[in-house]
Amino acid sequence: MTTTKHGNERRRLFKRLEGDLPPMQITSRDIAILHLLYEYRFLTTPQLHALLGGAKRYFVERLSLLFHHGYIDRPQQQMALRIFGYRFMIYALAQKGARFLSQYLGDEKYLRPRWTENNQAVKAPQFLHTLMISHVRACLTLACKRRDDANLSIWYTPELSLTNYQMEGRKVWVKPDAYFALTQTDSSGEHTAHFFLECDRGTMTYPNIRRKLAGYWRMRKERSYVENWVPSTYRVLTVSPSYERTRSLVDVAKNADSQRKGTVLFYFACEKMFDLEHPDRILDPIWQTPADSMLRYLLERKGGSDAPS
Numbered sequence: 001m002t003t004t005k006h007g008n009e010r011r012r013l014f015k016r017l018e019g020d021l022p023p024m025q026i027t028s029r030d031i032a033i034l035h036l037l038y039e040y041r042f043l044t045t046p047q048l049h050a051l052l053g054g055a056k057r058y059f060v061e062r063l064s065l066l067f068h069h070g071y072i073d074r075p076q077q078q079m080a081l082r083i084f085g086y087r088f089m090i091y092a093l094a095q096k097g098a099r100f101l102s103q104y105l106g107d108e109k110y111l112r113p114r115w116t117e118n119n120q121a122v123k124a125p126q127f128l129h130t131l132m133i134s135h136v137r138a139c140l141t142l143a144c145k146r147r148d149d150a151n152l153s154i155w156y157t158p159e160l161s162l163t164n165y166q167m168e169g170r171k172v173w174v175k176p177d178a179y180f181a182l183t184q185t186d187s188s189g190e191h192t193a194h195f196f197l198e199c200d201r202g203t204m205t206y207p208n209i210r211r212k213l214a215g216y217w218r219m220r221k222e223r224s225y226v227e228n229w230v231p232s233t234y235r236v237l238t239v240s241p242s243y244e245r246t247r248s249l250v251d252v253a254k255n256a257d258s259q260r261k262g263t264v265l266f267y268f269a270c271e272k273m274f275d276l277e278h279p280d281r282i283l284d285p286i287w288q289t290p291a292d293s294m295l296r297y298l299l300e301r302k303g304g305s306d307a308p309s
Helices: 005-013 028-040 045-052 056-068 076-083 095-105 115-121 124-145 206-221 243-253 279-283
Strands: 090-093 150-156 163-167 170-174 178-186 189-199 235-240 266-270
Touching: 028 045, 028 056, 028 090, 028 095, 028 124, 045 056, 045 124, 076 124, 090 095, 090 115, 095 115, 124 150, 124 178, 124 189, 124 235, 124 279, 163 206, 170 206, 206 243, 235 243, 243 266
Parallel strands: 189 235, 235 266
Antiparallel strands: 150 178, 163 170, 178 189
């Protein structure tokens, strides 16, 4: 089998240097990189740089040093994405980086078993899904940093389903990609809005999406068998990869509530509506609902918490 020049270059990107390495002393910026990778699971170079700032060339050099010294991984499976034009390097926390965080911060929670092994087991579709979640979280974080009145006060990734329901002869599990809260402060005090996030890559069928949304509707109405931490009022945000897909999901959601009238419990937006250069747009009125033609924004006081019965 013939290996092209570009193929060799791609492979070298994922092979650590052997022998004598350039000396390296861990800095506070390096610790911040390791901690972000612990929190997000996977991040690209632009995402990491947007979250931490600083001179880009120096930042890229630090990522390279951290990789070659074994603190972070460049999972090799992402080569499949690069072949098809995905140009950003994807990073993950390595086991050595996790051990450093655990020792430095005195907390064993960072010693998640087999970090490096888990990184190597991830398939390309999972990279894209996790990076979509990271995209939403990074933009929310950056947007709130630019405002004095808003804060991303909670971000939590549930490991287990919140609940399940029997629908149309099958069991439907309600398991969001993330739960988060936005806290806004004004002259009347603090106001917190709760959200469940669904990142749609366009692979789930519309009937399955409708049943999943119906599960969120039922969970809001039927509080039995739901853990206490789950808020009683919330909105469900679905981010999709295209404008066409977003419009289709809004139509699907019109049949997800019990009265099939559409509800402001469900918000939808295309991921192209906001990016690292314009993260503020995620807080703008870009969110569609199946209830009406109005565009909503996440810091509205009325919305999912006042969803019609």
